[in-house]
Amino acid sequence: MLVLVSMALRVRDAVRGVWREAAKFGVVGALAFVVDNGGYNLLVFGLPGGTQGGVMRSAPVRASVVATAAAALFSWAGNRYWTYRHQHRENMTRELALFLSVNVVGVAITAGTVFASRHLLGLESMGSDNAARVLGWALATLFRFFTYRRYVFVAP
Template sequence: MSERGALRTRLDLLAREVAKFGAVGAFGLVVNIAVSNLIWRTTDIPVVRAGLMATCIAILFNYVGFRHWTYRDRDKTGRTRELMLFLLFSAVGAVIETGVLYVATYGFGWNSPVQSNVFKILGIGIATLFRFWSYRTWVFKALPAKEAVLSAEKFLEQRGPSDPMTPGTAAPGTVRR
């Protein structure tokens, strides 16, 4: 497989992963914002604390979506390790997300409902970049053998049946016995 073909394959796989991650993340965003607004409007819980509570609920929804859809083909042997790393990196993401809301609310006094939602979404966006990198790198590890098989299948598809390197065909000028 040429370097260009290999790069194209890797970019296609990454694009699919980003799309699935984004779909699950969008659902988590809806859960996060809905729960935040519900708590803000119905209780006296402070803005940042309510935002953190909503983030924790969204994290649980996201884990189910990531494990059973986005990364369903990834290694499933170390579920305890996976869950612990997911919670660790989710907590770091929650600190990033809540930190943005905290600075906006207490540092600048921007705590109207619209401002709280804007900075909640901004914090989620920044934290999402960290979460995507950490989840795909450390939590939902790819199975090396599966990637090798996919790469080999793509390679064989590109070669075609008349290619001398395709299994089951003879090279030009050779006699099959």
């Protein structure tokens, strides 16, 4: 009986730890989303109510790259110093390289769902694109969460 109680307590503690970690991961991800989309809109369209547009109004693709890169760096710092602050690597360069590699795969997952929707299923509406992107975002987020905790932010 004591073994069952002990196991139940260990499972409870593990679940609590994962939920806290997932909540922090979600907060960092939500803020990175704001940095990405807000940064893009500021770079291309400028401040709300402005008539001139942003400093990169004639280069939306480059603005997207800049905003996404800023969001990725923000996400790495947030996860390294908050979500996984007790388990990050000593070699920061290696950790950042692993982080960026995982994010490239995450982008491929999201793009892959749009590709599948368009080219395999033949769906071409705005609704199907957005549904595919949401599905891809959800799958990529799960992939990132588990790979960050297993391979990127691990103590040496």
